[in-house]
Amino acid sequence: MIGNTVARSGFIVGSATRNLAIAAASVVVASSGLIAGAGPASASESTVSGWNTASAPVRCGPQRRDVCLYYSPGAEGAIWWTASTSQNTIYGTFENDGYGSAGAGQNVRNNAASVENSAECRLGVWVYPNYVGDVNWVPAYRGGNLTSNLRNNEASIGYYDPVNCPGVGVDPYRP
Incomplete structure (x- = not known):
């Protein structure tokens, strides 16, 4: 780690970009959980x-x-x-x-x-x-x-x- 940046595979990612990437990944994970877990309500x-x-x-x-x-x-x-x-x-x-x-x-x-x-x-x-x-x-x-x-x-x-x-x-x- 260099200051507020992360070096990986030759790329340097700033903290703002990293936070945006983490937020986007969280949305994807949360959405996939909703999609997988929420089916149509069963009719009686x-x-x-x-x-x-x-x-x-x-x-x-x-x-x-x-x-x-x-x-x-x-x-x-x-x-x-x-x-x-x-x-x-x-x-x-x-x-x-x-x-x-x-x-x-x-x-x-x-x-x-x-x-x-x-x-x-x-x-x-x-x-x-x-x-x-x-x-x-x-x-x-x-x-x-x-x-x-x-x-x-x-x-x-x-x-x-x-x-x-x-x-x-x-x-x-x-x-």
Whole structure:
């Protein structure tokens, strides 16, 4: 060492340059640790299956609709339905179908408390658009209250059942 400089391999590096090099190396090391250690947060999966969709009153059925979201728990309040096999972003408003008016006129997205699936395929309800994030799975011909992760926080729906309904709906596991 010569004063505030370091001699290595024929190069003389001043203290300011050395400090800058050490700081840059520290950033690289810290960043690589973050990149290696920080992966995407894992999404939770839950099955909701509180009741059979044939239970009275039958508000959601294959005669008119396959998937129903309700403004209130227990298939109560205003209803929204679709016969679509998937919606990457839920849109529309809740309607009063004569069984319940609470929530009628409200946007469906991020306002549902319960769901029914009146089709033969397993249904997923996701927290984010495009079938991403936490999901509640609803078996065929079942209904249930959305979990706390999804209640009033749902954004997309779709069938995914490669066993009973191959090729129908969406594959959320496909890259």
